[in-house]
Every structure is written in C-alpha cells, then in structure tokens.
Amino acid sequence: MTELLKVHGSQNCFFILDQTKLQRELTDDELVALAQQITSKEHGLLGGADGVLVVNRPVREGATAQMRVINADGSEASMCGNGLRTVARYVAERDNLEDFKVDTMDASLRVRKQPDLASGVPAFAVEISPVRFNKEALPYDHLGHDRLLNTLVPELLPGYRFSGIAVPNPHLISFVDENGFKELGPLGEWLNGENPYFSDGVNVNFGHILGPNKIFVKTYERGVGFTNACGTGMSATSLAFALIHPELASFGKPITVFNPGGMVRTILHHENHRYWIELIGNATFTHRIAVSEESLHSATITDQNSKVVPTGEQENYLKFINNLDKPEF
C-alpha cells in the first residue's frame, strides 16, 4: 500500500502522488490515465480535483524534490503556484526542512515555510519565475502584437484590454468591472478549444481592482475549466496590476489577492532586469488516502479499494475564510 494526499491552495484542489515511495514509478501514460480518472468531478475520488502533483527525486543540483503538474485533462503544465505550496509543505514535513528548492519543468524554485495564516492553516511562500512577455513564450499568433500589456485586442473581445504574461505557464489577463466577469467562461472555453490564436490554450484571468494593493482574480484554467483559484494566474495578474497601475500597486510590498476559494498575498520583485513574484498562501491537506500501487498503475482507484481518512484541516480553513471580508463576483 501507498498513500495519496488530497490537498488545496485557496481550494484549488489536487492529489499529491510521491513517486519516491513507490516500488515502481508510473509511466507518463499511466500518470495521464490516473489524473483523468481521479480528478473527474463526476466519477473521481472525493469529488475530483484540478490536477495531480507528482513528487519525484530532484533533477537539478541544489533541489530537494521535483514537482510535475498533470492537469485534469491529462495535459502537463510547466508550473502551478497553488500546487507548489502544497508540495512544499509535503516535502518540508517529509524531510524536516523549512527553506529549500523544488524543481519544476523550467526552473528550480525556492519555497519557504511561513507563519500559519490562522489556527490550523499552514502557509508557504513560493517563488514564481521565470517571467516572460514575448508572444513566443505564451505562445500566441495572428494578433498583430509582439507583447500584450493592457492592449485592446478586438479579435479576442471587443472593448477589453489584455495583457499576456508567462510565469512560465501562459496567462492572458484582463481587468474588468463587476459586469465583465460574465465573459470569462465563453472566452476561456474558446481559447482552450479550436481557435486561431492560442494553439496550446491559455489560462484566462479576469482581475478586478478593489483598492491600493488589493485585487480579486477569477480564472478559467487551461486543462481544467473554472477553478476556485490559480496561483500563477494571481501572480501574473498582480504583476499586470503594478505595470498598468503603478499608482495603485507597489513592488516589494504585499498585494492582497482574493479569489473564489480564499485569499493569497503576492510580493512583486524587479531585480537585475528580471521580474519574479513571491506567492504566499495556505497549504492545506484535507485527506490521506491509502491505495494499492496496482490501482495507481491501472488507474482504477475507487472508494471501495481505497481507505480515506479526513485530516480535519478543512474545518480550520473554512473558519479562516469565513472571517475574511471576501468579495464575490
């Protein structure tokens, strides 16, 4: 037997699979099948999830572990900010560490334990980088702009201004008023299906400015659909906020980012001509699930052949967000 963990950051939910604990690692095809099976909202485990976070041995010098991100549809993402916080906590507790590096597809990223957000709500800070703006990094084509920064793009949505930022997974960002959110679903669905512009799909984030250093962000995720929160999306949207509205957003100071599932803080940095972002938020473990290695390989995990033990942490998390003055859109 081995263990899966059900976890979340701002209720962006995942299963963590630590392959270093297995006798035989899953092949890539097996990982895709497992992700599609257990994350399904209708037939998956514990109501499904947005993806699977695979913990492997490190691949670069100086890192403690590697995280791979398999989206619910089986596609692989280069990064996941909310997921990295939960993997950071998992590896910190496994190896008794507080400050270390985790390999992701494009970079080794620093992760650090933080003071709890509230009683029983553990928190981690993770580095979000590299940051790129060029159209090849997203990628997009046929839009007539090499970069998008608060740019009117009528081909996407008339009257809406867009920014394109890869961190390094791709994000399209628009700041909207209360009524603008209704366009998020149709736009996200279109750009993540057959479309002439984003051949690999794109995470679409709508931000709403609440005040100085305070925003709300809702995301339609590539490979997932609507999500409660997207960590890299909130990081990219914070950077767009500061670049478009320098009078309202600061570098080097926390920006509060509310989302449908909770709240995080981001801190923007610009050093040696490069941007990077710190993402700080909860890393909550909701269930421990005992499964056989065979059911992982064959993607046949059911409530009958697994043993689920709730951790009790979700109650603490819900108490924490119920005490926030969190807006909804």
Ligand SMILES: N[C@@H](CCC[C@H](N)C(=O)O)C(=O)O
């Ligand atoms: N929810 C994540 C991002 C997950 C990856 C995304 N679906 C993609 O394909 O880029 C986050 O918290 O950053």
